[in-house]
Amino acid sequence: MSPKTLYDKIWDAHLAHEAEDGTCLLYIDRHLVHEVTSPQAFEGLRMTGRKVRAPEKTIAVPDHNVPTTLDRANAATMTEDSRIQVEALDKNAKDFGIHYYPVSDVRQGIVHIVGPEQGWTLPGMTVVCGDSHTATHGAFGALAHGIGTSEVEHVLATQTLIQRKGKNMKVEITGSLRPGVTAKDITLSVIGATGTAGGTGYVIEYFGQAIRELSMEGRMTVCNMAIEGGARAGLIAPDEKTYAYCMGRPHAPKGAQWEAARAWWETLYSDADAHWDKVVTIRAEDIAPVVTWGTSPEDVLPITGSVPSPQDFTGGKVEAAQRSLDYMGLSAGQKLTDIQIDTVFIGSCTTGRIEDLRAAAAILKGKKIKDGMRAMVVPGSGLVRAQAEEEGLAQIFIDAGFEWRLAGCSMCLAMNPDQLSPGERCAATSNRNFEGRQGRGGRTHLLSPAMAAAAAITGHLTDVREMM
Amino acid sequence: MDKFTKITGIAAPMPLVNIDTDMIIPKQFLKTIKRSGLGVNLFDEMRYNSDGSERADFVLNQPAYRESQIIVAGDNFGCGSSREHAPWALLDFGIRAVISTSFADIFYNNCFKNGILPIVLPKEAVEVLMDDARKGANARMTIDLESQTVTSSDGQVFAFEVDGFKKHCLLNGLDDIGLTMEKAASIDSFEKRLSAERPWV
Numbered sequence A: 001m002s003p004k005t006l007y008d009k010i011w012d013a014h015l016a017h018e019a020e021d022g023t024c025l026l027y028i029d030r031h032l033v034h035e036v037t038s039p040q041a042f043e044g045l046r047m048t049g050r051k052v053r054a055p056e057k058t059i060a061v062p063d064h065n066v067p068t069t070l071d072r073a074n075a076a077t078m079t080e081d082s083r084i085q086v087e088a089l090d091k092n093a094k095d096f097g098i099h100y101y102p103v104s105d106v107r108q109g110i111v112h113i114v115g116p117e118q119g120w121t122l123p124g125m126t127v128v129c130g131d132s133h134t135a136t137h138g139a140f141g142a143l144a145h146g147i148g149t150s151e152v153e154h155v156l157a158t159q160t161l162i163q164r165k166g167k168n169m170k171v172e173i174t175g176s177l178r179p180g181v182t183a184k185d186i187t188l189s190v191i192g193a194t195g196t197a198g199g200t201g202y203v204i205e206y207f208g209q210a211i212r213e214l215s216m217e218g219r220m221t222v223c224n225m226a227i228e229g230g231a232r233a234g235l236i237a238p239d240e241k242t243y244a245y246c247m248g249r250p251h252a253p254k255g256a257q258w259e260a261a262r263a264w265w266e267t268l269y270s271d272a273d274a275h276w277d278k279v280v281t282i283r284a285e286d287i288a289p290v291v292t293w294g295t296s297p298e299d300v301l302p303i304t305g306s307v308p309s310p311q312d313f314t315g316g317k318v319e320a321a322q323r324s325l326d327y328m329g330l331s332a333g334q335k336l337t338d339i340q341i342d343t344v345f346i347g348s349c350t351t352g353r354i355e356d357l358r359a360a361a362a363i364l365k366g367k368k369i370k371d372g373m374r375a376m377v378v379p380g381s382g383l384v385r386a387q388a389e390e391e392g393l394a395q396i397f398i399d400a401g402f403e404w405r406l407a408g409c410s411m412c413l414a415m416n417p418d419q420l421s422p423g424e425r426c427a428a429t430s431n432r433n434f435e436g437r438q439g440r441g442g443r444t445h446l447l448s449p450a451m452a453a454a455a456a457i458t459g460h461l462t463d464v465r466e467m468m
Numbered sequence B: 001m002d003k004f005t006k007i008t009g010i011a012a013p014m015p016l017v018n019i020d021t022d023m024i025i026p027k028q029f030l031k032t033i034k035r036s037g038l039g040v041n042l043f044d045e046m047r048y049n050s051d052g053s054e055r056a057d058f059v060l061n062q063p064a065y066r067e068s069q070i071i072v073a074g075d076n077f078g079c080g081s082s083r084e085h086a087p088w089a090l091l092d093f094g095i096r097a098v099i100s101t102s103f104a105d106i107f108y109n110n111c112f113k114n115g116i117l118p119i120v121l122p123k124e125a126v127e128v129l130m131d132d133a134r135k136g137a138n139a140r141m142t143i144d145l146e147s148q149t150v151t152s153s154d155g156q157v158f159a160f161e162v163d164g165f166k167k168h169c170l171l172n173g174l175d176d177i178g179l180t181m182e183k184a185a186s187i188d189s190f191e192k193r194l195s196a197e198r199p200w201v
């Protein structure tokens, strides 16, 4: 047999039909659903009299719109249209008989955090969700695609996705990370190196010692942002850490089935002589804590750097960089550490897991945030929140002056009331710094949770290594 | 879904690179549970001032481009989120085709599901068409899906590639759920195999 990549193996194991022209029907093992991209899909099913083909493989949770303030049980905290979307999901989940974690359930949270946490996401699966950050689940060695609403409807009705096979890309991070450098810095550095379109048409598999040394939480952070590099999906082959994370989760297999599953999972790796269409190698030692200066996730620099000049770029990027600088209110040559911050946001499906909160709390312990700073922590799920309270992390955040919120997407995309005002500058651990992403006119600098904590203390972008 | 066969129309030049889905349709407009009515909010933050008045410098607000059916865009158009609201908003405004050197994957797919044709052309071709688009309302481009060509207002012809299946669906306005359901037997037998081989799924 010819050598295969991990992507090839998962693909082959899910091929339900292949047409002569190469158009494939890929069987979908898990379909995750949230309130924003699904209402029109369910409406489509109703209009055509179709059913959900595999409701037992379909999981829904409201996350994008939900308020994260402690009084959210009070319906008045939601705007009318947000409430309608959440209610539509309540009703659709009930009518179509799919698994559901309502806002009132402690297990509610960001869909990409809930899936793995509940054991829905397992190695070798195909996972889809009407959300581009579905790539997160690739950390388990699952082939995970973000899809649009028409595709959501297609998967609901047929449990398959129409696909053509993508190309294989290998990203290797050799060696070990230096202190103060985290998974978030890896993933931002990869995008900085490849550009936001560098992965277009590819499925990325991450390799190397630095990846192996990451926890599952860190691996999820890396895969989460594969989409920001344009890739269709990101993958990390499963290993002992993966199995340890999955074992005992509510929807993970048990007993003999666990053994059978594990035996299969152990075959899920790229063969040594597999073909790669593109290879990128980065030395972990060369990765510094990074921040973004512009309005594209590829606008990444080490915290020790300075704001670039549009003239440093070529082609259409010259205009884009100028536009970014104007939008961000920055000028070329300014030191990144001189940039003053108004707000700090720690959360999102990129970095809203327990380890992220631990990393931020380690920096904040016994310290206070800068006077006048607005800072909030939004745990990725109700269970992450509960664990952080148990570990004493919540108290560290509260003592430092952070708001300690309930779970949801929150200021990652600001569809709920958590928004920036025009000109407000935010150090955010989320994944997108697009214009207006966190509120109209809001300015976003992406960074790791530890770096966000450091900025909260000093009031400006800060090299966290100086605080360790 | 509307068929796409051949259109002749005004093309708006948008040379900016990395036009993302948050720019195409900002999130405050994702709270709808319908597909229609998003056209007025297409490119909302670039198109309107904070008081709701139009920004004269934005291309689609200029008299020559208000009826645009085509956008010629910089690299990597449609990057960012999976929101299908982006093609819904384009379509609702009247855009039927976008030409660029590259598109983000999910957006590219979403276009085909909504009767919009995304066209990938090499940089030199996009530059010629961008200049053509800059000529305004008198310059009408023709896009012919059957022959897979874009013809500029002065008659230069550029051929483009498109997946055969996607082309077929777009030319005929086919709903791909219906097409997949015709393959139910294959899905049934896959599920049988799956429950024998990987019962934990």
Ligand code: SF4
Pocket: A063, A064, A110, A111, A112, A131, A133, A348, A349, A350, A408, A409, A412, A413, A430, A431
């Ligand atoms: S946290 Fe942000 S990126 Fe993640 S699912 Fe929510 S909105 Fe999308």
